[in-house]
Amino acid sequence: MATRRILTLAAIGLALAALWLPGCQAGSGDAPAPQAASSVATARPPAEIPALAPISAAKADPAHGLRRVHVFVSGRVQGVGFRNFTQTNAQRLELTGWVRNLPDLRVEAVVEGPPDEVAKLLKLLQRGPERARVDKLETAEEPASGEFKVFEQQP
DSSP states (O other), rough: OHHHHHHHHHHHHHHHHHHHHHOOOOOTOOOOOOOOOOOOOOOOOOOOOOOOOOGGGGGBTTTTEEEEEEEEEEEEOOOSHHHHHHHHHHHHHEEEEEEOOOOSSOOEEEEEHHHHHHHHHHHHHHHHHHHHHEEEEEEEEEEEOOOOOOOOEEO
């Protein structure tokens, strides 16, 4: 469901960018091509055009500039190095939080950091380490607190 949500938000962002930046091709990263002057003004003056935030930043806590996600992973995710995989990648992406095994054989994590880096970790968790099989990745957005200093494994 998280992937569908991210892809939907990305599609909306591209559609909005195409509306606000005529001449850009979706996903090209190019700046708008210069347009010939016209006697008919069809666009609003630049002062009235709102700035568009990156899609991934839409979920950031404005007070901290951080995104916090509570994650539950189901499938063959215990006994296959999933917690170590999560911790290693979270530390590589400079994220904070924790990961632990649950008695119902799921893995739970709380991840906090820059929105783009959190999105990268979520994509990695959908795949998991080589021996894992991820059947379901559930995410819940939470207010970022900045309470964590590192990313650690909990027993």
